[in-house]
Structure formats: C-alpha cells, structure tokens
Amino acid sequence: xxxxxxxxxxxxxxxxxxxxxxxxxxxxxxxxxxxxxxxxxxxxxxxxxxxxxxxxxxxxxxxxxxxxxxxxxxxxxxxxxxxxxxxxxxxxxxxxxxxxxxxxxxxxxxxxxxxxxxxxxxxxxxxxxxxxxxxxxxxxxxxxxxxxxxxxxxxxxxxxxxxxxxxxxxxxxxxxxxxxxxxxxxxxxxxxxxxxxxxxxxxxxxxxxxxxxxxxxxxxxxxxxxxxxxxxxxxxxxxxxxxxxxxxxxxxxxxxxxxxxxxxxxxxxxxxxxxxxxxxxxxxxxxxxxxxxxxxxxxxxxxxxxxxxxxxxxxxxxxxxxxxxxxxxxxxxxxxxxxxxxxxxxxxxxxxxxxxxxxxxxxxxxxxxxxxxxxxxxxxxxxxxxxxxxxxxxxxxxxxxxxxxxxxxxxxxxxxxxxxxxxxxxxxxxxxxxxxxxxxxxxxxxxxxxxxxxxxxxxxxxxxxxxxxxxxxxxxxxxxx
Ligand SMILES: *Cc1c(COP(=O)(O)O)cnc(C)c1O
Numbered sequence: 001x002x003x004x005x006x007x008x009x010x011x012x013x014x015x016x017x018x019x020x021x022x023x024x025x026x027x028x029x030x031x032x033x034x035x036x037x038x039x040x041x042x043x044x045x046x047x048x049x050x051x052x053x054x055x056x057x058x059x060x061x062x063x064x065x066x067x068x069x070x071x072x073x074x075x076x077x078x079x080x081x082x083x084x085x086x087x088x089x090x091x092x093x094x095x096x097x098x099x100x101x102x103x104x105x106x107x108x109x110x111x112x113x114x115x116x117x118x119x120x121x122x123x124x125x126x127x128x129x130x131x132x133x134x135x136x137x138x139x140x141x142x143x144x145x146x147x148x149x150x151x152x153x154x155x156x157x158x159x160x161x162x163x164x165x166x167x168x169x170x171x172x173x174x175x176x177x178x179x180x181x182x183x184x185x186x187x188x189x190x191x192x193x194x195x196x197x198x199x200x201x202x203x204x205x206x207x208x209x210x211x212x213x214x215x216x217x218x219x220x221x222x223x224x225x226x227x228x229x230x231x232x233x234x235x236x237x238x239x240x241x242x243x244x245x246x247x248x249x250x251x252x253x254x255x256x257x258x259x260x261x262x263x264x265x266x267x268x269x270x271x272x273x274x275x276x277x278x279x280x281x282x283x284x285x286x287x288x289x290x291x292x293x294x295x296x297x298x299x300x301x302x303x304x305x306x307x308x309x310x311x312x313x314x315x316x317x318x319x320x321x322x323x324x325x326x327x328x329x330x331x332x333x334x335x336x337x338x339x340x341x342x343x344x345x346x347x348x349x350x351x352x353x354x355x356x357x358x359x360x361x362x363x364x365x366x367x368x369x370x371x372x373x374x375x376x377x378x379x380x381x382x383x384x385x386x387x388x389x390x391x392x393x394x395x396x397x398x399x400x401x402x403x404x405x406x407x408x409x410x411x412x413x414x415x416x417x418x419x420x421x422x423x424x425x426x427x428x429x430x431x432x433x434x435x436x437x438x439x440x441x442x443x444x445x446x447x448x449x450x451x452x453x454x455x456x457x458x459x460x461x462x463x464x465x466x467x468x469x470x471x472x473x474x475x476x477x478x479x480x481x
Contacts (some may be wrong), residue, residue, distance in 0.1 A: 007059060015059040019075070022067065023095065025457070030079045034435025038074045044073040052142070054215030068269040075438070080458035083467055084440035086245075086273045086405075087455035090307040093365035095357025098307055107353040110332060111340035119342055121356035124363065131368055132278040132298070135291040139318035141346050142310060145189035146272035149297035149313035152347050154181065154194045156295065156320035157237035166324060170199050182206045182224060184216035184251060186244040188270060193327040204233075213400055214249035216240060222259045222415070229263075237266040240293075242286055243274020246442040246451075247399040247407050250274065254289035258303070261292065269296035272311070273455075276304045277379070277403055280372045285423045294320075302453045303375065303404075306362050310355050378404040378454040381464050385452060388468055398444050404454040407444065410475045421448035426478040427471060437467040450475055 008010075043059075047069050069160050076082060078090050090098075108117025125140030143149045143415055163176060170176055179200050183191045185207040195205040206228070208221045225235045238260045240251040253269065260267040269290055275298030278287040290296055295315040300306040313322060326345035344350050366374065382404040389395045389408045399407040409424050424441065430448060432438050452467060 003056070003343055007056075011059055013356045015063055018060075022063070025076060026235070027054050027090075027092075028078065030081070030458070033071070033076055035076050035078070035079045035082050035438040036084075036432050036435065038433075038435070039073045044070065050119075056152075067468035071342065078458075079438070079448070080456050080457065081466060082267075082456055083437045083452045083454065086302050086453050087459070088302050088308065089305045089455070089457040091149035091305040091362060091457050093361040094305060094358045096309045101354045101357050104283050104354060107356050108354060109344050109350045110342045112334050114354070115340075115354060117354050117356070118341055120354075120360055121343065122341065124356045124360045125314070127316065127363055128298075128300070128312065128359070131363070131371070132185045132277075132286065132287060133284045134296075134314070137316055138296075138314040139316075139321075139338055139346075140312055140314045141243065141274075141343055142359075143313055143347065143349075144309040144311060145190075146188070146270065146297045146299050147193060148310045148347075149272075150188075150190050150268065151194040151197060151362065152313055152324075153266070153268040153295040153315065153354070154191075154198055154237055154239075154319060155324045156269065156315065157181075158198055158200070158318065159318065159324040160294075160320040161234065161236045171421060177232060178204060180204050180206055180228050180233045180235045181237045181239065182208055182221055182223075182235065182265075183239040183270075184208055184210055184244065184326070185240055186210055186214050186216075186246055186249060186339060187239055188245050188272070191239050200231055208421075210249070214244065214247050216251040216256065218252055218259055219457075221256060225259065225263050225265070230426055231342075232275040235263055235265050237268060239268045241473040242269055242271035242290075243403060245273070246308055246403045246444065246449075248274055248401075248403045249310070250286050252289075256290050257292035266295070267293040269293045272297055272299040272304045274403055276300065276302075279368065280376050283375075283379070283403075300359050300362070303365065303378075304359075304362065304371070305374070305457050310359055318346060321469040370466050374457060375404075376458065381461060382406050382452070382454050382461065385454075385464050386470065392472070398447055398449045406454075407442070407449045408452070409447070409449050410471075410479075412479060417447070423475070423478055424445060424448050424450055426481075428472040430478060431467075431470045434470065435469055439465070439467065439471075 077088055106114035108114045111118045111407050121142055129138050181195050192205055196202050208216050211217050213372040228235055240256045242250050242255050257267055277283045294317055296314050297309045301308040302312040322345050325347055343352055382401055384407045386401045390397055396411050397408050406426050411420050423443055428439055428441055442450050442451055
C-alpha cells in the first residue's frame with residue numbers, strides 16, 4: 001500500500017506537545033549539558049545512517065534522535081553561561097513565532113502572495129526604528145544576516161554612484177574609475193565579503209586606522225579619501241561600525257557623516273550587534289548621527305532575543321535598492337497594484353519567509369521597558385565583571401566596556417607577550433573544556449585577549465560569577481604548569 005498526504009494530525013499533536021515540553025525543560029535546566037559541544041569531527045556523522053530510510057519513520061523516533069544523537073553535537077547558544085562571540089537568545093515568544101511561521105508557511109515574495117507578510121514586516125520594523133530613537137524616513141526590510149544586509153547596502157551605493165553598473169557591468173569600460181570603499185581596521189569581515197562579491201576588488205576596501213579606543217579616525221578617513229581622489233579613484237561608500245565585533249567600539253558617526261557628506265559617499269552603519277542597545281534610553285546616544293546615514297543594519301537575532309535568523313536593513317534611499325535590484329518578469333506582474341510594496345524589489349531573494357512574526361512577538365512580549373531593562377542588565381553585569389577583573393592582581397582589561405562585552409586577559413607581572421598569549425589560550429581551552437561556561441578570544445594590537453560577551457536572555461549574575469571563578473581557577477592551574 002502506498003501512503004499519500006501528511007502524517008496524521010494526531011501523531012503531530014502528540015509529538016509536538018512532547019517537543020514543546022522538552023523545549024521548556026531544556027531551556028530551564030542548562031546545567032544538564034556542557035555549553036560547548038565535546039564531539040570530535042565526524043562523530044555525529046558516524047552516528048547517523050548513511051542513507052535515507054526506505055519506509056517512513058515515526059516523529060517520535062526523530063524527536064528521540066534529536067535528543068540523544070544530535071544534542072551532543074550542539075554548542076548551546078541558548079545557555080546562560082554562553083559568553084563566546086556574541087551571545088544570542090531563542091526566547092519563548094521568538095520560538096513561538098518560528099513555530100507559527102513554519103505552520104503558516106507563507107511566501108511573501110509579492111504583497112499579493114500574503115499581504116500580512118509585507119505589512120507586518122513594515123509595521124514591526126517601524127516599531128523597532130522608533131524604539132531605537134531613529135527619525136522618520138527609513139525604509140526597513142528583513143534579511144537573513146548582517147552580511148547580506150551590508151551586501152545590499154553596498155550594492156545600492158554602487159548603483160547610486162551613477163555609473164549604471166546594473167546595465168553595463170564594470171569590466172571592459174574605459175569610462176569606469178576604480179571604485180573605493182572605506183571602513184575601520186576593526187570592521188567586520190562581512191564588509192570585505194560584500195566588496196569582493198560586488199566585483200569592487202578586495203584591494204579597494206581601504207581600512208582606516210583607529211584611535212586608542214579602537215574608533216575609526218574621521219580625520220584619517222578624510223585624508224584617505226582625499227588621497228584617493230588625487231590618484232583618480234572614485235570613493236563611493238564608507239562603512240562605520242556601532243559596536244565592533246572584537247571590542248564593541250563605537251565609531252564617531254556624526255564626524256564620519258560630515259566627511260561622507262562632503263565627498264558625496266554613501267554612509268552605511270554596521271550596528272549588527274550594538275544597534276539595539278539604543279532602545280535603552282541612556283544608551284540612545286550610540287546612534288547619534290545615524291539619521292544622516294544612508295543605511296544601517298541591526299541584527300535582532302543577536303541581542304534582541306529573536307531566534308536566528310533575523311537581520312534588519314534600513315535605508316533612507318529605498319529607490320537606490322530598487323535601482324540595483326528591481327526586475328519584473330511577466331509571471332510576477334500583478335494588475336492594479338502599483339501602490340503596494342513588493343519586497344522582492346529591494347534585494348536578490350524572491351521568496352520571503354514570514355520572519356517578522358517572531359520579532360513582532362518578541363517586541364510585544366517584552367515591551368520597550370522590558371527590552372531596555374534586559375539590555376541594561378547585561379551592560380551592568382559586564383561592568384561588574386570588568387570591575388572584578390580590574391581589581392584582581394595579575395588580570396587586566398584590554399579595551400573599554402561601552403556595552404555588554406568585556407575584553408580582558410591574565411597578564412601576571414613580568415610575563416612576556418608570548419607567555420601571556422600562551423597562558424590565556426590555555427586558560428580558555430581549559431575553561432571551555434570543563435563545559436560550565438564558554439568564552440572566545442580576539443587579538444587587539446597584537447595582544448591575545450579573552451572576550452566575555454553577555455547577551456542571552458537567561459544570563460544572570462550567578463553565571464557571570466561562575467565564569468570568573470572558572471577563569472581564576474584555570475589561571476592558577478595553568479600558571480603552575
Ligand atoms: C555579527 C556581526 C556581523 C555579521 O553578522 P551576520 O548576521 O552573522 O552576517 C557583522 N557586523 C558586526 C559588527 C557583527 O557584530
């Protein structure tokens with residue numbers, strides 16, 4: 001007998017209820033799992049069948065396999081003692097949003113293919129814009145990642161330069177100057193990738209030196225642009241960062257905006273992690289000057305309690321995005337709807353998940369006050385941790401702490417730079433292997449530095465104190481070795 005149609009609704013109900021119970025249990029008892037996965041490369045693969053089953057299996061069996069076979073290969077980003085990279089959160093309202101998005105399974109490629117997908121996205125992003133204290137006149141869209149948002153922004157900047165790259169391309173043209181893009185030496189690698197993918201050439205991304213607090217120098221930016229103009233280059237865009245990835249330094253956007261305005265360059269702001277901190281009234285100043293920019297990216301999937309993926313690109317110049325990307329094949333023509341927004345016109349992707357649902361649920365569940373309180377709390381915990389490091393002999397802070405990331409290291413008196421790097425790498429490896437907490441590292445001006453990034457919705461003081469105990473214990477052990 002062949003079976004057609006979906007599995008039975010009764011089976012779905014039973015297993016889905018069990019899955020929801022398991023999710024609540026999993027999130028409430030993080031101490032049961034090591035934060036960082038302990039599997040070796042290939043372990044998970046070896047535990048799985050090499051081909052798909054011939055006959056259908058029960059949902060129940062799959063749920064068991066997720067728990068028993070796959071979970072050991074998961075590094076638990078939702079663990080409150082996850083302090084590596086930038087911590088994130090799958091909060092309950094966000095998880096509920098994802099569940100409903102999959103169930104509704106709408107494709108918002110055109111307004112008409114699900115009006116609510118387009119309109120909720122626009123309403124939610126307008127809420128978020130207001131929460132961050134940004135002015136009117138911004139057009140928002142959701143993408144999967146900041147990398148794609150930045151790629152779109154720079155594609156619009158390239159088109160806005162008026163060289164008709166869209167129609168004529170960039171190669172084989174005697175009238176095409178070398179186009180240049182500028183960012184801080186601490187900018188994220190997604191800027192490099194965008195420049196590469198847009199055919200601008202990696203050599204034409206100019207990295208501007210930063211000051212002692214790791215902020216791009218507006219004066220050095222201006223000088224670099226002027227020098228390039230003299231050489232016949234054409235500056236088209238500058239990317240400023242609000243919350244750099246290594247250290248969360250905040251570039252001086254007002255001064256940078258004055259430079260880009262003078263030279264007629266597109267100004268894109270990469271605020272992937274830090275931007276949402278502007279929801280906290282006393283941190284609103286981090287977005288000062290942003291209303292003079294042409295575009296900005298913020299990632300709700302980082303510090304706004306929304307499950308991955310959800311990145312938001314705002315632009316003041318949506319027509320430049322349309323100029324870069326809008327196309328209308330006959331099979332997508334809809335009659336009598338010239339006045340609606342079709343989000344496919346503002347980027348590469350046609351199909352569009354109902355991603356705004358989870359963000360809308362997060363904003364509603366916590367409210368402006370609740371979000372501000374949570375982000376504020378993370379910043380306070382970071383300052384407390386920084387205080388503990390600062391006052392502990394043999395330890396030092398390696399960067400200011402403007403938000404919720406602390407850069408620090410163990411640097412006992414008299415130890416050489418090489419010895420310090422070795423000690424800190426050993427400390428991190430030891431702490432991460434114990435499984436109670438998880439940190440990552442960076443290098444700042446040649447100095448090996450540990451990073452403690454606070455951002456999970458369940459992180460409390462006890463988790464930060466635990467990390468500090470783990471670090472000091474590890475330091476005592478590795479320095480005796
Ligand atoms: C995390 C981060 C990115 C990349 O984000 P994705 O969404 O993973 O592409 C870009 N810029 C900054 C400043 C970041 O912190």
